[in-house]
Amino acid sequence: MNKQRILVVDDSPTIRKAIIRQLSPLDVEILTATDGLQGLDMACNRPIDLIVTDVDMPEMDGITLCKKLQADQKTNSIPIIIQSSFDTESDIEKGFTAGASAFIPKKELSASLFQTVKSLLQKSSINRSRRVMVVDDSAIIRKIVEQGLKKKGFQVIMAENGKAAMSQIGSNLPHLIISDIDMPEMDGYSFCRIVKEDPELATIPFVVMSARQEMSMVRRMLGLGADTYLFKPFNIDELAMLIEKLLSDQYRLLLMEKERLNAEQKLTLSSIASLVAALEARDAYTRGHSAEVARIASQMGALAGLEPETVTRLKISGELHDIGKIGVKDAVLLKPGKLTDEEFESIKQHPVTGANILRPIESFADIIDVVQHHHERFDGKGYPSGLKGEAIPFWARMIAVADTYNALTSDRPYRKGMPVDKALQIIREASNSQLCPDCVNLFFKCNNRWSLAGTIPATSFSLPLNDGFLLQHQQHSLLPAG
Ligand SMILES: [Fe+2]
DSSP: OOOEEEEEEOSOHHHHHHHHHHHTTSOEEEEEESSHHHHHHHHHHSOOSEEEEOSSOSSSOHHHHHHHHHHSTTTTTSOEEEEESOOSHHHHHHHHHTTOSEEEEGGGHHHHHHHHHHHHHHHHHHHHTOEEEEEOSOHHHHHHHHHHHHHTTOEEEEESSHHHHHHHHTTSOOSEEEEOSSOSSSOHHHHHHHHHHSTTTTTSOEEEEEEGGGHHHHHHHHHTTOOEEEEESOOHHHHHHHHHHHHHHHHHHHHHHHHHHHHHHHHHHHHHHHHHHHHHHTOGGGTTHHHHHHHHHHHHHHHTTOOHHHHHHHHHHHHHTTGGGGGSOHHHHTOOSOOOHHHHHHHTTHHHHHHHHHTTOGGGTTTHHHHHTTTOOTTSOOSSSOOOGGGSOHHHHHHHHHHHHHHHHSOBTTBOOOOHHHHHHHHHHHBTTTBOHHHHHHHHHHHHHHHHHTOOOTTTOOOOTTHHHHHHHOTTOSSOOO
């Protein structure tokens, strides 16, 4: 991700240096300009996330700079902090009227600048990631609200009535809705009711815009679940502040919920890690297998363009994929000789057992199918469900490739791990039959990177339990199936 960029405008090199020093703990890029004119030119020609400006400067003063930035659509969403030694009430008022987001008297710079910059950057990055849906049958109101909100950095989606809003909402989920009441096709009441009755949409804050004489209608809307209201005509700054407040409350709640889930997940993961360790401790040759499969699969996921959070979930799936083997008896799991059909059938239960172990844990809901289907084959000849092609979850298909590679290259008590070249050849040949061709391609792309980086641990991967048996005993398949 690109660093956020701050522009410091001040004619004093000493103040510029002091500001840079103060902001250095923030992971941001800092540019400087020596007067308002240079600052304006820089802000117009590159993305800037925040400006800190002095007032009294040659060429162009800070107040004029503020006004010019506010007047230009390209720059009017940049938050501006004015810092000045002219700090009477009227100076401060002048700064805010010109469009500044904050005013810091120069004597308070060292005490307040860092925190003010940090919170404004945070707020503007939250605003930029937030979509506000404006629903009103008046094109003029839609336009005014759109311009005002865009100026505050929000993304804006518009619709002329409830019906048009509902047709867009699925593909472009808003973080907040502002709606008129009296509209054709679908009025505000029906729109609000549908939103608040839909579990997927109900938590989106809903703001009613209405004329003051419509108080009874507003009450009815609040009864339907609307969160708050604003009387027309309203000041756009008033609306933006209301939205920021609602969104920051909601953001804080989401953050708290995320922290709670993370803590819960950490706890669950550490219990599961103990289970995996217990499982792998049954056979020294399997130690670290799940971690290696997780590592390879997550590299494939990252290369496939999955979001970092999704890659983390994929990694967890890799770590847990064989957890069901805890349900296989030692006599079968550790048997050095040929497996009977009955024994093989009991090993084939491990994906379903694993899914059953994880099923009661709510935070693993997205992983259960992956664990359950990591032994499906792309040609439909795998187990437990005989799923074919893309009916097999994508993560499970990636894990199958990583699992196979790890199994082939690992040492067993009765044989050395296969040379990497031979294992790669087998994986290539299994593309489209046992393994998903897209995932095999991803694996080879990763493999090239590892080889180039010299980090591929050629034969140090450990072997999944039973893969050795199946390599050794199953005549019908060249590849590990356990
Ligand atoms: Fe397995």
